[in-house]
Amino acid sequence: MVPPIVKRYLLAVNRYKWVIPAGVIVGLGAGGVVAVQPEPPLSYIGESILVSNAPPITFSTIGSQVRQPVEAFTAETLLTNEVIEGIAKEVDIQPDVLRKGTTIKVQAGGDAKDPAAQKAQVNIAYKDGDQKRAGDVISQLSRRLVEQSRLNNTARLRSIIGAIEQRLPKVKQELSDAERTLEQYDRVEGPQLFAAQDGNIIKSISGSQQQQQQLRLQLDGINAQISSIQAKLGLDPNQAYVSSALSADPIIASLRAQLQQIESQTSVLLKDLRPEHPQVVTLRKQQQAYEEEIRKRATEVIGGNGQVTPFIANVRQDSSLDPARQQLANTLVNLQTQKESLEQQIVSTIRSEQELRQQFSSIPNKQLERTRLEDQVKLKKNLYDQMQQKLVDARAAEVEIVSSLGLSQSPTVSPTGIKAPKSIPITLAVGAIVGLVVGAGVIFLLDTLEGTIYTAEDLREAIRQRDVVILGILPLVKSFIPNDSPILVNPDSPYAEYYERFRSNLRLTESKNLRVIMMISTIENEGKTVTAYNLAIASARAGKRTLLIEADLRSSSAAHQVNLTPDPDSQLEPLRYFGQISDCIRLAPDVENLYVVPSPGPQPTAASLLESSELRRLLEDARGRFDLVILDSPPLSRCNDALILEPFTDGMVLVTRPGVTQQSLLEEAIDQLTETASLRLLGAVTNGVEVQLPRTAEEALMNDAKQWLFNSEPENVVMSDRN
Known part of the structure; x- marks a missing residue:
């Protein structure tokens, strides 16, 4: 195949x-x-080979590192403008001509561990029509490229020395800054670190704790003495201080004596006189004046800007201590002072201990910080030493620099282009x-x-890519009789089985209850009318009442193919023609159960006729009276008549044909029919496909042709292929 x-x-x-x-x-x-x-004229080519070159003796490391390996060279880096212009000036040639005729290829070497491996090399070639000039140019190129490599290595080494010298002062300054930072840190935090290392901070914390314990013991003894004296004296330390101070003041003692004398006189007078007596009133006023004087004097003695007023509420009582009680009061005041002093000392030692503990807790962080600063100094020092060493090594390498390339063999000139x-x-x-x-x-x-699809295989693939069901492969109807119709009126035609298979596939679609279907195509000559007639004939011969309606009102009727003559008046009055349903439906004389409604076309108002109520009644009546109704519509590229008739059908079948169908029109039509929800595309058929008939069928066709020749004896016999 x-x-x-x-x-x-x-x-x-x-x-x-x-x-x-x-x-x-x-x-x-x-x-x-x-x-x-x-x-072409004879030309000459000069050739030279440069290989890797190394100094005989090397004392420096950078000297071998800075030498550019041969593998790193390229034609652009070797053939610089300076080299081209220098050689062009010496040999008297244009630089562009020299550059165009020069070819440089860099060949990488083999494994360095293998002595037999080929070394890396640079192949130089120059092509020219002048033999002498070709030799001069290739010699100059070899010499200048070797010198250019040496200059490149020298420039690289000087660039390294310059970079080290430029960077070295900054590295030295960074080292000095790191050393200064470490020195400043040791000056500030060093004593604490040394104290922590010697254990002085731990000793200080232990001594502070012991001192606190001794002070608390002394404080407990003083508290016991204060409690004992308070129990005997009946006064707290503050009251004892006030009473002792008031009792020791002579003025208060004198005022208190005078006040007692006045009180005695008042008591005597009150025995004989009333309280309102002038003498009694005078004595009371004197008593109040002395009491006021005692309070003022008590305030002066005690001091405190009146803050001790609660302690001198009863001055006469508080200022009348006997010597023994006064001594106890003084002792109580002294003990209270010692107590406050001890409490202050305890608070100070606790604060000192806390500070020592805080210093001790910060020691690890300070040690880590000092270690970090010390590491920075070491790193800076190592970097500075390495750069100093590299600088010395680079300066020593200046005397070792040689070219990376060496001449392997003398340049040669040979003719070429023969x-x-x-x-x-x-x-x-x-x-x-x-x-x-x-x-x-x-x-x-x-x-x-x-853009035309010429093979049935490509046509089927284009239909499948659009997810459309292929309902049948319809054959190209061949006949050896001139002007023979491709419509299969003969019941013994070998092509009938293909249309019967098409009819069966149509019944097996998702829409199984199909009563009205419409045949459509994208353009003319795709065999849509022939397919509609042959499908109707296959349905009629299967025992189904079948009606074929020629709905293409823009073309002439094809009813004569089944021996039907269209009504001549239908073209003049098409509405009246479709309105008389019993007259427009004609029975095909050669096919049983086949009815045809011939087209009254061509009509100038085909669209309005398709939308008329007469045609709608015809379709509704046909749906009820026939088992299958087939509509033959105009091509989609010609008009939209098929879309007008689609609502009255149960689905559409797209007819295609190899060598006629345009791929772009086919894809556009399928997309339009499948993307619109209201349109129902049942599938597609491929018409006009060449098929291999059985030998008996071929012989039957030949017999028919012989019979026709015998009856008609035509001058010319032409095989007819129509679909």
Whole structure:
């Protein structure tokens, strides 16, 4: 079986037969032009090889590192503008010509551990028509490239020295700053770190705790003495201080004596006189004055800006201590003072202990900080030492710098471009073959750009890619009788089984209860009308009352194919024609159960007729009276009549044909029918496909042709392929 792409290409070759001869003629012409061209002039090529070069003795590390390896060279880095201009000036040649004729290839070496491995090398070639100039240029190139490599290595080394010298002062300053920071830290935090290392802080904390314990013992003894004296004296330390101070003041003692004398006189007078007596009143006023004086004096003695007023509420009582009680009061005041002093000492020692503990807890962080600063100094010092060492090594390498390239062999000049004379027959044959290949490619390109699908396989693939069901593969109806109709009126036709299979597939679709279907196509000549008639004939011969309505009102009727003559008045009055349902439906005389409504076309107002109530009543009546109604509609690219009739149908079948269907129109039509929810596309059929009939069927066709020849004896017999 021929592959689809080969079949498609053979069809394209059949359509564009002129392309291949034209390509061969053009190829022969081009070959002839090439054959008559004169031979190119003789040229010379100078060649030289540069290999890796190394100094005989090396004392420095940078000297070997700075040397650029041969593998790192490129044609751009070797063939600089300075080299080109210098050589061009010496040999008197244009720089552009020199650059164009020079070729430099860098070849990497093999494994360095293998002595037999090939070394890395640079191949230099220069092509020129002058032999002497070619030798001069290749010699100059070899010498200048070796010198250019040496200059490059020297420049790289000087660049390294300059970078180290530029960076070294900053590194030295960073080292000095790090050392100064460490020194300042030791000056500030060093004593504490040393004290922590010697254990002085721990000793100080222990001594503070012991001192607190001794002070608390002393404080407990003083508290016991204070409690004992308070129990005996009946006064707290503050009251004892006030009473002792008041009792020791002579003025208060004198005022208190005078006040007692006045009180005695008042008591005597009150025995004989009333309280309102002037003498009694005078004595009371004197008593109040002395009491006021005692209070003022008590305030002066005690002091405190009146803050001790609660302690001198009863001055006469508080200022009348006997010597023994006064001594106890003084002792109580002294003990209270000692107590407050001890409490203050305890608070101070606790604070000191807390400070020592805080210092001790911060010691690890300070030690870590000092270690970090010390590491920074070490790192800076190592970097500074390394840079000093690198600088010394780089300066020592200045005397060791040599070129990375060395001349492997002396430059040679040899002629090139010597070719055998051209063979005109071979040149013409090559041109013809090239023209043939180009012509074949042009045919393939034209076939691709045409857009028509020529093979049944490509057509089916295009339909499947749009997820549309293929309901049948319909054959190309062949006949050896001229002007024979492709409509299968003959019940013994070998092509009838394909339409019967199409009818069965149509019944097995998702919409199984199909009463009215419409045949559609994208363009004309795809065999839509023939497919509709043959499907109707297959349905009628299966015992189904079948009606075929020619709904293409823009074309003439094809009813004569089944021996029906259209009504001549239908074209003049189409509405009246469709309104008389019993008259417009005609029974086909040669096919049982087949009824046809011939088209009254062509009509200038086809769309309005399709939307008329008469045609709607015809479709409704046909749905109830027939088992299957088939509508033959105009192509979609021609008009929208099929979309007008679609609401009255149960679905549409798209008819395609290889060699006629356009891929772009097919894809556009399928997308429109499938993306619109109200439109129902049942599937598609591929019409006009060449099929292999059985031998008996072929013989039957030949017998029919012989019978026709015997009866009609035509002058010319032509095989008819129609669909």
